Amino acid sequence: MRYGNIMYDRRVIRGNTYALQTGPLLGQPDSLELQRQREAKKRALARKQAQEQLRPQTPEPVEGRKHVDVQTELYLEEIADRIIEVDMECQTDAFLDRPPTPLFIPAKTGKDVATQILEGELFDFDLEVKPVLEVLVGKIIEQSLLEVMEEEELANLRASQREYEELRNSERAEVQRLEEQERRHREEKERRKKQQWEIVHKHNETSQKIAARAFAQRYLADLLPSVFSSLRDGGYFYDPIERDIEIGFLPWLMNEVEKTMEYSMVGRTVLDMLIREVVEKRLYMYEHKEDTHQSPEPEDEPGGPGAVTESLEASEFPEQSVSQTQGLLLDGDYLQRTTYDRRSSQERKFMEETELLEQDEETAMRNSLEEEELS
Amino acid sequence: MAHSQNSMEFPVNINATQITTAYGHRALPKLKEELQSEDLQTRQKALMALCDLMHDPECIYKAMSIGCMENLKVLLKDSNSMVRIKTTEVLYITASHSVGRYAFLEHDIVLALSFLLNDLSPVCRGNLYKAYMQLVQVPRGAQEIISKGLISALVWKLQMEQEEEFQELILDTLVLCLREDATEALGSNVVLVLKQKLLSVNENIRSKAAHALLNVSISREGKKQVCKFDVIPILVHLLKDPVEHVKSNAAGALMFATVITEGKYAALEAQAISPLLELLHSPMTVARLNATKALTMLAEAPEGRKVLQGHVPTFRAMEVESYEKPQVAEALWRAARIAVSVIEFKP
Numbered sequence: 140m141r142y143g144n145i146m147y148d149r150r151v152i153r154g155n156t157y158a159l160q161t162g163p164l165l166g167q168p169d170s171l172e173l174q175r176q177r178e179a180k181k182r183a184l185a186r187k188q189a190q191e192q193l194r195p196q197t198p199e200p201v202e203g204r205k206h207v208d209v210q211t212e213l214y215l216e217e218i219a220d221r222i223i224e225v226d227m228e229c230q231t232d233a234f235l236d237r238p239p240t241p242l243f244i245p246a247k248t249g250k251d252v253a254t255q256i257l258e259g260e261l262f263d264f265d266l267e268v269k270p271v272l273e274v275l276v277g278k279i280i281e282q283s284l285l286e287v288m289e290e291e292e293l294a295n296l297r298a299s300q301r302e303y304e305e306l307r308n309s310e311r312a313e314v315q316r317l318e319e320q321e322r323r324h325r326e327e328k329e330r331r332k333k334q335q336w337e338i339v340h341k342h343n344e345t346s347q348k349i350a351a352r353a354f355a356q357r358y359l360a361d362l363l364p365s366v367f368s369s370l371r372d373g374g375y376f377y378d379p380i381e382r383d384i385e386i387g388f389l390p391w392l393m394n395e396v397e398k399t400m401e402y403s404m405v406g407r408t409v410l411d412m413l414i415r416e417v418v419e420k421r422l423y424m425y426e427h428k429e430d431t432h433q434s435p436e437p438e439d440e441p442g443g444p445g446a447v448t449e450s451l452e453a454s455e456f457p458e459q460s461v462s463q464t465q466g467l468l469l470d471g472d473y474l475q476r477t478t479y480d481r482r483s484s485q486e487r488k489f490m491e492e493t494e495l496l497e498q499d500e501e502t503a504m505r506n507s508l509e510e511e512e513l514s
Numbered sequence: 515m516a517h518s519q520n521s522m523e524f525p526v527n528i529n530a531t532q533i534t535t536a537y538g539h540r541a542l543p544k545l546k547e548e549l550q551s552e553d554l555q556t557r558q559k560a561l562m563a564l565c566d567l568m569h570d571p572e573c574i575y576k577a578m579s580i581g582c583m584e585n586l587k588v589l590l591k592d593s594n595s596m597v598r599i600k601t602t603e604v605l606y607i608t609a610s611h612s613v614g615r616y617a618f619l620e621h622d623i624v625l626a627l628s629f630l631l632n633d634l635s636p637v638c639r640g641n642l643y644k645a646y647m648q649l650v651q652v653p654r655g656a657q658e659i660i661s662k663g664l665i666s667a668l669v670w671k672l673q674m675e676q677e678e679e680f681q682e683l684i685l686d687t688l689v690l691c692l693r694e695d696a697t698e699a700l701g702s703n704v705v706l707v708l709k710q711k712l713l714s715v716n717e718n719i720r721s722k723a724a725h726a727l728l729n730v731s732i733s734r735e736g737k738k739q740v741c742k743f744d745v746i747p748i749l750v751h752l753l754k755d756p757v758e759h760v761k762s763n764a765a766g767a768l769m770f771a772t773v774i775t776e777g778k779y780a781a782l783e784a785q786a787i788s789p790l791l792e793l794l795h796s797p798m799t800v801a802r803l804n805a806t807k808a809l810t811m812l813a814e815a816p817e818g819r820k821v822l823q824g825h826v827p828t829f830r831a832m833e834v835e836s837y838e839k840p841q842v843a844e845a846l847w848r849a850a851r852i853a854v855s856v857i858e859f860k861p
Contacts, residue, residue, distance in 0.1 A: 304693075305800040306845050308766060311732060312807045313852065315773045320814065323775075 157222070532566070533559035541567065542576050549585045554594055561589070561600035568607040574614045583621040590626050595635045602630065602641035609648035615655055624649070624662050631667055636677065643683035650690040659687070660695050666702035673707050678716050685711070685722035692729035696736050705730060705739045712748050717757045724752060724763035731770040740771045746780040753789035762801030765793055769804050772811040781812060787821050794828060799842050806832070806849040813857045822857045829854045 145151055200206045210216060370376060527534070533556065536544040545567075548560035564582075567573045577583070589601045605623065608614030618624060630642050646668075649655035659665065665688070672684045692699055708730070711723035727745065730736040740746065749771070752764035768786060771777040786808070793805035806829070812818035832850035837843035 302800075302839075302842065305766075305803060306841060308728065308732075309769070309803045309807050309845060309849060312769045312773065312811070313849075315732075315770070316807075316811055316814070319773045 155222070531559060532562045535563050535567070539576075542573065542582065543580055546577075546580055546582050546585060549582070549589065554597070557589070557592075558594075558596055558600065561597065561604060564604050565600060565607065568604055568614075571611045571613050574608055574611055574617065578613070578617045578620075583617055583623065587621065587623060587626045590630060595633075595638065598630065598633065599635060599638045599641065602627070602638050602645060606641045606645040606648060609645045612652070615649055615652055618649055619654060619658055624658055624664070628662065628664055628667065631671060636680075639675075640677075640680060640683070643680055643687065647683050647686045650687050653694060656691045656694040659691055660698060663698065665691055665699045665704075669699065669702050669704045669707050672711070678714075678719060681711070681714075682716075682718050682722060685719065685726055689722060689726045689729055692726055693732075696730050696733045699730065700733075700735050700739055705736070705743050705745060709743060709745050709748060712745070712752060717755075717760055720752065720755065721757065721760045721763050724749070724760060724767050727767040728763060728770060731767055734774075737771050737774050737777060740767075741774065741776040741780055744780075746771060746777060746786075747784040750781065750784040750786045750789060753786065753793060758796060758798050758801060761793055761796065762798050762804055765790065765801055765804035765808055769808040769811065772808060775815075778812055778815045778818065781808075782815060782817055787812060787818065791825060791828065794832065799837060799846065802832070803842075803846055803849055806846070806853055810849070810853040810856050813853065819857055819859075826854055826857055829857070 197206070210218075367376075533545075533548060535541040545560050545564055548556050549564070551557060551560075564577075568577070586601055586604060589597055592598055592601070605618075605627065609618060624646075627642055627645060630638060633639055633642070646659065646664075650659060659668075668684055668688060668691075672681060672688070675681050675684065688699070688704070692704075696704075705727070708723045708727050711719055712727070714720055714723070727740065727749070731740045746768065749764045749768050753761055753768075755761050755764070768777075768781060768790075772781050772786075790805045790809050790812075793801050794809075796802055796805070809818075809822060813822045829850045833847050833854075835843075835846070837846065
């Protein structure tokens with residue numbers, strides 16, 4: 140083997156591989172054949188080159204001119220220095236999950252051994268199962284017994300409760316019945332008492348009413364006569380004629396009497412005035428005349444009219460006084476009618492007479508009055 | 515085929531509907547947390563596990579002490595019907611024990627349950643009625659239901675429910691509630707409803723309705739209403755019923771209703787005496803007792819006395835009969851004696 144520098148080995152391709160002619164494409168024959176072919180070619184090429192050098196070449200260009208290569212083909216070709224470049228990309232796939240590691244099954248080593256438990260060799264199932272079963276069943280039954288007993292107890296409790304309730308209900312019913320009875324009796328009693336009370340009350344009321352009526356009757360029996368008597372006393376029953384006389388006649392009578400008396404009074408007064416005047420005149424005249432002889436006569440005169448007036452006042456009985464006054468009036472009239480002149484002596488006498496008469500009458504009246512009083 | 519190696523899987527879940535409960539005393543706290551979970555499945559499974567656990571009264575006590583009841587109350591308002599059904603079932607089981615009943619009263623569960631009376635799911639309602647029925651077995655439970663004003667709702671539901679089983683449950687509840695306090699029920703026309711139920715085809719319903727009427731007519735107001743609504747002729751009709759316990763309950767109801775005068779005369783008009791006399795020979799002692807008492811009531815009225823004077827020997831025979839239980843025997847003797855004395859009473 141010959142060893143060479145790789146840098147200087149012709150077999151190693153250097154530089155751009157695109158411009159190179161490719162070798163035989165299809166059916167790569169044997170590499171030896173290929174090598175021989177390549178050597179042959181190289182020899183041929185060397186021969187050609189040698190011949191080339193010997194062959195005449197184009198003459199050198201004339202001075203001032205240059206040789207230029209020209210394309211003489213039919214179709215012109217662009218010649219460029221730049222070599223055609225194409226961008227190519229390449230990308231690796233994304234990371235895949237690492238697949239699970241396959242189970243590591245080590246290769247079998249050792250010996251295979253098998254064993255088999257036949258029936259009846261380990262234990263006797265029927266024998267062994269008994270205690271287990273017993274315990275299980277026992278526990279179950281115990282639990283269920285407990286539950287059943289609980290329920291029974293509850294049922295018993297309920298039953299006794301119910302019984303008690305029934306007894307209680309019957310007792311309650313009895314109590315209520317007795318209560319009801321009691322209530323009825325009480326109500327009945329109350330009602331009867333009330334009735335009795337009402338009867339008594341009515342009885343009392345009736346007796347009171349009767350008593351009141353009797354009393355009222357008695358009281359009022361006297362009423363009618365007493366009413367009448369009191370009315371009569373009060374003067375409500377009057378004899379109309381009497382009343383009429385009393386109301387109508389008597390006041391008139393009194394008025395007339397009064398009037399008459401007034402008249403007589405007036406007359407007497409006038410008479411008195413007259414007498415007085417006359418007497419005064421007479422006196423005056425007498426005094427004038429009698430400056431010489433004095434007489435006790437004028438002393439009687441004032442007594443006369445005074446006595447007359449006194450007797451006038453003293454008189455009470457209207458009839459007698461009426462007659463008196465009438466008499467006096469007549470006398471007075473008579474006196475007036477009689478002469479004014481002859482008054483003095485006649486008057487004097489008359490006056491004395493009347494005075495005496497009246498005095499007698501007076502005494503007579505007084506006596507009669509006294510008699511009446513006595514009687 | 516069993517393997518020698520331990521399997522990597524979890525052990526097989528026998529009951530897929532239940533959640534696995536923790537061991538020992540961690541069970542309930544963990545269940546409580548799971549009850550509060552957001553996931554519907556978890557809640558349902560937890561409820562199912564709780565159902566099984568609640569059969570044990572000690573568990574109930576434990577659950578109460580850690581505050582499970584509040585969770586259950588919240589779950590009652592859940593939108594999913596399965597959850598509600600299971601919750602009511604849990605509460606029903608709880609109510610069968612006295613600890614559970616105490617829990618009901620403490621945590622005001624009665625009111626929370628009452629919102630479900632109009633629930634659409636019948637199973638849910640059924641559990642609800644069962645829970646109430648268990649609750650009223652004790653007087654305090656009955657008082658609780660009365661005080662929450664649920665009687666009118668129950669009476670209304672009695673009318674509305676089609677299902678006979680539910681009617682029976684409601685009637686059971688009402689029977690025991692009416693024993694406590696009948697005033698509210700009377701206000702809600704329970705007598706009319708019961709009158710309808712007396713004519714039902716189902717014998718249990720008839721018997722329970724008669725029992726309920728018995729309890730209603732213990733109070734004075736109840737008696738008046740019973741007479742007013744003409745229930746007495748129906749009761750007399752029921753005295754001829756083929757079923758024994760219906761007859762005895764009807765006799766009991768009559769016994770109370772005839773205490774007042776109106777009742778007496780209504781019963782006499784409805785010819786109650788002859789069926790009652792037949793009932794004296796009934797095999798059930800309670801029927802005999804009730805019949806004796808009812809006849810005693812009727813004998814207080816002069817007309818009744820006249821009729822019963824001919825039957826005095828029957829009562830005398832009853833006096834000397836012997837029974838197994840001494841209390842019952844004594845009660846019957848006494849009743850017979852009182853009946854005789856009332857019949858032979860001369861003013």
